Amino acid sequence: MRRFFLFVFSLFISGMMFYSCSTDVDLYADYKDITVVYGLLDSSKDTNFIKINKAFLGPGSAFDIALIDDSCNYPNKLDARLIEYKASTGGNNYQQSRVLPLDTITIHNKDLGIFYAPDQLVYYTTAKLNNNTSNHKYRYELQIDRGDTLLTAFTEMVGGYGFNLLVSQLDFTSEYGKIKWQTCPNASVYELVVKFYFTEVGPLNDSVQRCMTWSLGTFPASTLIEESGALSIQYKASQFYPNLASFLGNDTTKKVERLVFEPSLVLSVAAGGEELYNFIAVNGPSSSIAQNIPEYTNVNGGYGVFSSRTLLEKRVKLSNRSFTELLDHENWRFRQAR
Secondary structure (H helix, E strand, O other), X not given: OEEEEXXXXXXXXXXXXXXXOOOOOOOOOOOOOOEEEEEEEOOOOOOEEEEEEEOOOOOOOHHHHHOOHHHHOOOOOOEEEEEEEEEOOOOOOEEEEEEEEOEEEEEOOOOOOOOOOOOXXXXXXXXXXXXXXXXXXXXXXXXXXXXXXXXXXXEEOOOOOOOOEOOOEEOOOOOXXXXXXXXXXXXXXXXXXXXXXXXEEOOOOOEEEEEEEEEEEEEEHHHOOOEOOEEEEEEOHHHHHHHHHHHHOOOOOOOOXXXXXXXXXXXXXXXXXXXHHHHHHHHXXXXXXXXXXXXXXXXXXXXXXXXXXXXXXXEEEEOHHHHHHHHHOHHHOEEEOO
């Protein structure tokens, strides 16, 4: 039997289906729900969401089945909760400190895609999660089949104190640049993004704020060198202007002025837990020609990923040399706002 396992890595995850070459077995006789859970806890957020779907199995096209509501969504609210554990004195044992029941809300604006839309049920809690990563952990529990089946998952929290960016400006006039930040407790993977904000002013004095987003990449923590409690990456700074040219397009006759208000850059570092890193690593692009792709899940009794993350953002300036080079592109019509 060959199995195809599909995760949709956004806020929502769905779908598993099975195929068989045999015509002697009734594949649908022993149907059983297979639950798929996706949750990323973030102690800096006032609301944390968890998505619960079920895998589907049926005759015909999987794409047609995926568009049916009850193929991948449970019809009723499930018994789901978060359980907080706190380390005892000495940190050797963890004791249950809080039980946080998950409530539900129906969202009506899910974009059309492979799976059913626009309505979807999501689970959430508005309880403030503890960011003391040294002595708090969280367990997820879900009961289905009238309580006969228990799904569990466990994660440490990413974040805590000391996570900070150690840069105040970025320079794009050299071939390479360096970004440095203090380590984030329990983080196994980092993603860095630069956002460049500017305002376009049209001939009728109408204005609109625009933003170019530039991803610098995703980096496993194990590949980064730590120095005095700080991590750093080298990135190709010279790619900033070609990316900006692509973002602006080829219309150099557009009658606009582009105003830059300093600080004009937002530098963000997203830090993810070990389970999230494992999920990304397993489901990322592969050069293997093998037919069987490995699956990753840390949900006992089901499939999915339950982990934690946090996002650090800081406004930084363009260096003087970078701003001068920006102005040298006369057809871009950039100038510093006064």
